[in-house]
Amino acid sequence: MxxxxxxxxxxxxxxxxxxxxxxxxxxxxxxxxxxxxxxxxxxxxxxxxxxxxxxxxxxxxxxxxxxxxxxxxxxxxxxxxxxxxxxxxxxxxxxxxxxxxxxxxxxxxxxxxxxxxxxxxxxxxxxxxxxxxxxxxxxxxxxxxxxxxxxxxxxxxxxxxxxxxxxxxxxxxxxxxxxxxxxxxxxxxxTLKEAIDIFYIVNASGVNLTDAELALAQISGYWPTAREEFKKKLEILKEDGFVFKLDFIIYCLLGILHNKGSEM
Structure with a gap:
């Protein structure tokens, strides 16, 4: 094209x-x-x-x-x-x-x-x-x-x-x-899952997307507002004097999911 x-x-x-x-x-x-x-x-x-x-x-x-x-x-x-x-x-x-x-x-x-x-x-x-x-x-x-x-x-x-x-x-x-x-x-x-999996496979070999970004892509496929929700939370934390990157929330979320037995 x-x-x-x-x-x-x-x-x-x-x-x-x-x-x-x-x-x-x-x-x-x-x-x-x-x-x-x-x-x-x-x-x-x-x-x-x-x-x-x-x-x-x-x-x-x-x-x-x-x-x-x-x-x-x-x-x-x-x-x-x-x-x-x-x-x-x-x-x-x-x-x-x-x-x-x-x-x-x-x-x-x-x-x-x-x-x-x-x-x-x-x-x-x-x-x-x-x-x-x-x-x-x-x-x-x-x-x-x-x-x-x-x-x-x-x-x-x-x-x-x-x-x-x-x-x-x-x-x-x-x-x-x-x-x-x-x-x-x-x-x-x-399917949506297959499309997201393909997105993950294609981008996982690159150097620009972090593991957290790839994980967020997976999450957002099923929770569309996740990225915006996380960014809002980061702003609230920043106002309270805690400055974190988006990766921080993703890793926390993945840790909780893993602890609960999720295979995500």
């Missing part, structure tokens, strides 16, 4: 993020690396989706209706998809609010001759026509002829080779929404 098709399906309420997934945690360095790889058309991983008529609790305000038929749930790849949504659309995806985005990837700039990626720095980017906002490029607000004109008006001569490089680089960035993002699909016959 092409990247722009994925974003369209999110907007059309055909593709969702399940509530049992963690929040957006990517830092700006991850966003830079993703765009750098896509410009060069390097592999960037796959998107794992689950097509289902009985989706779990979903992130955001949208509530599923059985009249909608089957929808797709993103089990793996939401950090990349969310990053691309914000950089290409320039807005937040419908399943997140501003307060939930700790590291906003927007405001990424590219040096259109060298392809260096940086977040806005006034000292090097002001009055420097080589630096362009990548979101402006995605949204077709940047024209090759205008860029070259501004560079020349800034007192810099360009060889034909340099102009060709700028043209090629602009095209490479503009083409990103049309690139294929490989999709693997869990069949519609899969």
């Amino acid at each position: 092409k990247i722009n098709q994925i974003l369209d399906k999110i907007d059309e309420k055909q593709l969702f993020i399940p509530a049992f997934q963690r929040e957006y945690v990517w830092r700006r360095g991850h966003a830079k690396n993703l765009i750098a790889s896509l410009i060069r058309e390097y592999p960037t991983g796959t998107m794992l989706t689950w097509e289902t008529n009985t989706p779990p609790e979903l992130k955001g305000d949208w509530e599923y209706s059985s009249h909608q038929g089957s929808v797709k749930i993103i089990l793996d790849g939401q950090q990349r998809i969310t990053t691309l949504y914000m950089l290409i659309r320039g807005t937040l995806p419908p399943y997140y609010t501003e307060s939930e985005i700790k590291y906003d990837p927007r405001g990424l700039y590219i040096h259109i001759e060298t392809l260096e990626l940086q977040y806005y720095k006034k000292t090097i980017m002001d009055n420097n026509p080589y630096w362009l906002n990548v979101t402006d490029i995605f949204q077709r607000k940047v024209r090759e002829r205008n860029v070259i004109k501004e560079i020349k008006e800034n007192g810099q001569e360009l060889t034909n080779e340099q102009e060709d490089t700028i043209s090629d680089n602009l095209q490479a960035v503009s083409n990103i929404p049309d690139l294929e993002f490989l999709e693997q699909t869990v069949p519609i016959r899969a």
Whole structure:
């Protein structure tokens, strides 16, 4: 599926993020690396989706209706998809609010001759026509002829080779929404438990999700509001002078369940 098709399906309420997934945690360095790889058309991983008529609790305000038929749930790849949504659309995806985005990837700039990626720095980017906002490029607000004109008006001569490089680089960035993002699909016959198990297996081999996060994904599949309930409890504890991470509550809960004989 092409990247722009994925974003369209999110907007059309055909593709969702399940509530049992963690929040957006990517830092700006991850966003830079993703765009750098896509410009060069390097592999960037796959998107794992689950097509289902009985989706779990979903992130955001949208509530599923059985009249909608089957929808797709993103089990793996939401950090990349969310990053691309914000950089290409320039807005937040419908399943997140501003307060939930700790590291906003927007405001990424590219040096259109060298392809260096940086977040806005006034000292090097002001009055420097080589630096362009990548979101402006995605949204077709940047024209090759205008860029070259501004560079020349800034007192810099360009060889034909340099102009060709700028043209090629602009095209490479503009083409990103049309690139294929490989999709693997869990069949519609899969149950919620099977889908969560697959999510666990896929993510357990990575280095970014802690054991507690993986456990919370399992818990949230059956207790949709668990993550929010735990976060509220952490805030209450913080007000009383006790600062804990989310992992603390998960490990406490798992300890209690284990003591009671649960096999979870």
